[in-house]
Amino acid sequence: MERWNCPIDGSTIHLAVEGSCGGTSLGIQIARQVIEDGGRVIWAAPELPDGLRFSQIFAGLDPISSSRFHALNLVGNFDQALESLVSAAKMLPNVTLVVLDDYCPATGPLSSGIVNSVNKMIVQSSWTNLLISKGGESMDSIPLVARGKSKLNSDSVWLLTRPDSDSKRELWIDGEITELRLTEDGFME
Secondary structure, three states: OOEOOOOOOOOEEEEEEOOOOOHHHHHHHHHHHHHHOOOEEEEEEOOOOOHHHHHHHHOOOOHHHHOOEEEEEOOOOHHHHHHHHHHHHHHOOOEEEEEEEOOOOOOOOOOHHHHHHHHHHHHOOOOEEEEEEEOEEOOOOOOEEOOOOOOOOOOEEEEEEOOOOOOEEEEEEOOEEEEEEEEOOEEEO
16 A cells, blocks of 8 residues: 555645644645645644644654745634735745645534635635634535635535544545545555
8 A cells, every 4th residue: 555645736726624633634634645745735624633643644754844834823813814925825835735624613604704715814824724624514426515615716626525433534635535544644545
């Protein structure tokens, strides 16, 4: 098995996840991939990723490369926080990925304020955006719904699900399912 790699192409990815299936871990893995490829990452969330999980996925990456991971706390006025994020992304050299993790409430519709702020950020982007949020229950053949997908200006919607109680995960990209295993080192194909 080898570590799964994400296409990094300057697009905006809306990743909807089932609770406790590894959405943040997938974001950390994509961040590691970007850093290994010489890019810089800005991570914004109400809470920093779990330190143990972060160190497991970043294991083996030299400390100088790891310094290209920048974390911002999403607290206070959301619109101002995203303005600061965009400012940092434009100021720092070679920002390739911006991750918004848990940027909205876990349930219910996205507020118009969140939608407007995220869309404003997307318009100003010259990097890949990864928007990670909890998905909602689906009423059709797909296991999960990306909340706000019709309102956010994302280029693609991905779904991360946990079909069983083991380490197997399914990543849905444009209707195609990629089966992955979540290990201490990250997601493996």
